[in-house]
Amino acid sequence: MMDLPPVVKNAVTALGRLPGVGEKSALRMVTAMTHWRASELQQFAIATGGLADLRECGHCGMWTEEPVCAICLDPRRAESGILCVVEQVSDLLAIERSGQYKGRFLVLGGVLNPLLGVGPDQLRLTAMGDFVQREHIQTIILALNPSVEGDATCAYIKHVLPAGVAVERIGFGMPIGGSLEYLDPMTIGKALENRKSF
């Protein structure tokens, strides 16, 4: 970085830690922020610093400021008897955005990865058995990403769950708005495999 004032360098370094932000984007952000009023800068600092108050829901791992999140407190979701297992909170948010699911969630916090030292104890997996029993879960939807680790984690979950629970995995195939021409061979394979009578 060229010879910039220390406060600019510090801000560029801080913003550069955000995902998808390189030094060039960070400098562009700083340029915009130099036009903000002092009160706006203060507001920005308070709002981002406020994330320190964020907790994980004691039941499912969703973001919350209370001991239990709004989704877990929703009685209609509790009565559904369905649990959707995801890797990250951002996956939960993506499913919520679809508006197509009204059951409970469990955020694993990742997938099994022995090479990186991620075993069942590093994930919200040991608590899952209790969750399923306590909340009378009848159906589990595995919404883990399709990868070697995701597949292995699904197999593990299926293995450790009591036999009475139906375990399903989300469907794989061609995305809506996609174009066959540009689709990868693996997805085309899955789409052919998962065809339905029409």
Next chain:
Amino acid sequence: MMDLPPVVKNAVTALGRLPGVGEKSALRMVTAMTHWRASELQQFAIATGGLADLRECGHCGMWTEEPVCAICLDPRRAESGILCVVEQVSDLLAIERSGQYKGRFLVLGGVLNPLLGVGPDQLRLTAMGDFVQREHIQTIILALNPSVEGDATCAYIKHVLPAGVAVERIGFGMPIGGSLEYLDPMTIGKALENRKSF
């Protein structure tokens, strides 16, 4: 935005005010920040909030924490007798990155735009005459962007400067690494017009 905890909503709104950051990117940033330690969040808030201490150089308008910036204090640049006029600090930084210029700068703070109420008094234009005299500037390089307003501002500057000062504008043509095939007609026109014997 869906029903997220208030601290998340506040952080998404704050980050969404940065240039090039929409709600989706802001949420992705927040997701990353939830994995930061409280001390890292605090550091981020301090570094970005620190931009409130940034000033404009009293001579040229560059970012500085002192009354006068490092570029203006550099005696070799002062002796060069050359002044490069730019619209924004980010333009100055781009020229500095090229490493091809070692004179003084003047950051106008924009270009003349009567429709938006931007006249000479809204820009660092009135101070330019004094700057040129006081610093014994012999050559002015106009590095304003090619636009109707940029062209008009260049014409205005040329008009108000004393006759003894050489006024030049940066060259327009084909960018290095560009491809004629994809170049816009205006740039091709400029490149033809600005051809040099080879």
